Amino acid sequence: MAHFVIMGCGRVGATLAHTLEDSGHSVAIIDQNERAFRRLRTGFGGRKVTGVGFDQDTLRQADIENAYAFAAVSSGDNSNILATRVARETFHVEHVVARIYDPGRAEIYQRLGIPTVAAVRWSADQVLRRILPESAIKGDFREPSGRLILTELALHPAWIGRHIVDIENAATLRVAYLTRFGEGMLPGPDTSYQQGDTVHAMVQGKDTAEVARLLAAAPVKEI
Secondary structure, three states, X not given: OOEEEEEOOOHHHHHXXXXXXXXXXXXXXXXXXXXXXXXXXXXOOOEEEEOOOOOHHHHHHOOHHHOOEEEEOOOOHXXXXXXXXXXXXXXXXXXXXXXXXXXXXXXXXXXXOOOEEEHHXXXXXXXXXXHOHHHOOOOOEEOOOOOEEEEEEOOOHHHOOOEHHHHHHHOOEEEEEEEEOOEEEOOOOOOEOOOOOEEEXXXXXXXXXXXXXXXXXXXXXXX
């Protein structure tokens, strides 16, 4: 069981909180408006913290120091990015994601190393894929036989700088495309995985657990 902190108790924030709690994790959710917690179901067992999500004392009340991941999904781009940076840079939370309304800012945030999801293509599931490793290979698309899955992959930070072909050689998969600075791109033979990239690959359904295990670890060093 891991601990998750969510900033913003709107529809998406409440959905995330319920999903994580149902998965057996502990959850703390932050909102400036105490009435926002009414969106949470009766019997919600997580911590409800009233305050500003980028305030360090507020984050400590949410037990950010023991958080596995932090998701900022309030209605304000600036607040979400600021809170995410505080979570990562001050409290060293490794897994963070911020919701944004202005896709034009995506490149700036990606350069800061902050995964983002734009509201125009928003879903709670997209956040979960960025903060919950076991959700990394659920699949966006299955071909008719169900044997092949097109999905986003979660990679260990040590893969940054390695060629896409190295990723393909390390696991049974074929990289279909990358999302870089909010735009899709087809990788070439010399394309390297960069910080902020999202890797989309075709994986055989029977291999998903092994692929997730291999890529969640650092690449094997060549002798």
